[in-house]
Amino acid sequence: MKRHGSKDATVTMRDVAETSGFSPATVSIVLNNAPLARYIAPATKKRIEETAKKLGYRPNAMARFLRSNRSHSVGVMIFDISDPFCTPVLRGIENALYQCSYVPIFADAHNQRNRFERYLEMLLDRHIEALIVVANWLFVDIHLLADIGKRNIPAATIGCELPGDTVSSIVVDNEAGGRLALEHLYQLGHRKIAFIRGPKMLFDTAPRWRGIQKFANSAGFEIDPALVVQLPDSLDPNSGFENGQRCTDELLQKKKRFTALLAFDDLTAFGAIRALTKAGLKVPEQCSVIGFDDVPFSLLATPSLTTVRQPLEAMGGLAVNVIMEGVNANLEKREVSIARHRTNPELVIRESTRAVALSGADD
């Protein structure tokens, strides 16, 4: 029955056409519910649909893509999947994409620029319709801008902002977050507070610190420079833990007592907790610790971590909205300007912080 000897189990549109007795064109129209399907006789429709089902016909996506120039896929470039920050974001992206029947092509840059570029090339070759980049530092630069801009591919970054007007961005309001964190400790009565600032190269570091300073100013709280340390730059996402430990050790060695520690992020906070515990200090009894991000573990740790939550999953979804907007705009030849979303952080109070001990309120 098949013309081209049963080379494979794949049943093509022509097969459906032949066995149903109609032309491929008609089959296409019917099966896609194309506008012209309005004029197709119901009986015909039924026959075609039935034989399609009977033969188990499935459209060949590649052929369709070639023809329509739409791949129905989106590149999802993660700067490093071993950063727990990424997982909820990825989930959010995947979920939103799924709703639109788009498929994510997963790329993990391992924090390496060349890997990023290689993947970018692969993704472009595959004619992704849009690109989402999850990255909290700016190894993404000119190249991305150039290639993406030229090809008019909607792109969004999650976790950092790019200069220029070609790439949308979704970031948490770091300043508000920093503010929230310090405010919480302050309201608990803490006045001797140590700070571990983020690495210079990270996008979040500056605004987060700004928020902290602003709150301090507005509350008349003076940040003791001797109690401020900064994480070294590093590409390893899990270095936050070790460096958090080291920074805390450093803080501890100064013999300047503090009752609370504001860590740059959750990983740093875990490192701090480890160091404090090793030094014989109990969290939160003798020292409160607050993180930032609300990575999945924060809930599971004992004590569970008080932190400033980024709505990571929602941010992933938001990114998808943004790029889909772009995709549709392109389709309809509309212009669309990029979006710069700033999501609201949320203080999540758990077990690692508590009111300053009365006995410890020595000045």
Place this chain on the structure above:
Amino acid sequence: MKRHGSKDATVTMRDVAETSGFSPATVSIVLNNAPLARYIAPATKKRIEETAKKLGYRPNAMARFLRSNRSHSVGVMIFDISDPFCTPVLRGIENALYQCSYVPIFADAHNQRNRFERYLEMLLDRHIEALIVVANWLFVDIHLLADIGKRNIPAATIGCELPGDTVSSIVVDNEAGGRLALEHLYQLGHRKIAFIRGPKMLFDTAPRWRGIQKFANSAGFEIDPALVVQLPDSLDPNSGFENGQRCTDELLQKKKRFTALLAFDDLTAFGAIRALTKAGLKVPEQCSVIGFDDVPFSLLATPSLTTVRQPLEAMGGLAVNVIMEGVNANLEKREVSIARHRTNPELVIRESTRAVALSGADD
């Protein structure tokens, strides 16, 4: 210069052919280093390659796929990315795939069967060359077998084994792992050991328990049934934490003292630690806790978790090897039988276990 009015920035092979003055065929041969490229004049090669580069030519992957029937992509179906078990596996898969210039199409089933099926359909429509499924329970069944088997698509599962001979599998040697865990506690001198068994529906539960029992038998250690509880079935991957807590509470309420707790997996262990701590028991001073898996957080927790490590990342890589073997076999019309890998678990001793306290050795 271009024939078809500059509709887009995309430069096609024909463009390269025209501007270089050769035919598309020649261009194709040169650019792909096809066998026939041997016979192409070096000068020609050079000219073509140069103009290709100058024009910024990039092959259209979709066209190539359509022609060659090879998508160079692999479906990666994760049963639930919010399970920390998955992240390292995903990393391993991604990395291995990257080495082969294959691209992962990411699908997260959210532990839902219908979602799994929908994704499977999407993946098949895209003519993935192989499928990797990361799942620790068997929501994967007949359907997968049928579709995958018929189409002759190499498939591998990580985390569970399927009946039949169409799907390869990579699982840790759970029995050895269970053995390792109990042996460790036993060697530390623990004799009053509580157990939290896994949910019935999980693949790992039975063999892991078997390993435990076997060690107990061989060591002449008697497992006290009163100190054995079982996690309830649940589809939520993070339920392990809450249920671990509940199970531990249950254990605690029996007022039967135990000096160590062997948890089904790391998440359960974290739940147990939380419950023990809440009950005023210190880990490991008053109760040792051991987990299973070595999820990323186990290292970051305080105390860090002693656990039986699954080589998750390596398992991801192994799965890629297996399916690539299958892909190549198909290509060369070779037959290849499926693989059933069983990787070696490794005891990772950290802070959550220690020798039984002398003072606590009351019988």
Place this chain on the structure above:
DNA sequence: TTGTATGCGTTATCAA
């Protein structure tokens, strides 16, 4: 050593 022609599976444009 290189060019011509054909087809992969779809879909869109026309004509019937």
Place this chain on the structure above:
DNA sequence: TTGATAACGCATACAA
């Protein structure tokens, strides 16, 4: 209401 035809971009068999 339906069918013939062309084209998407590439790679191969064959001809030159």
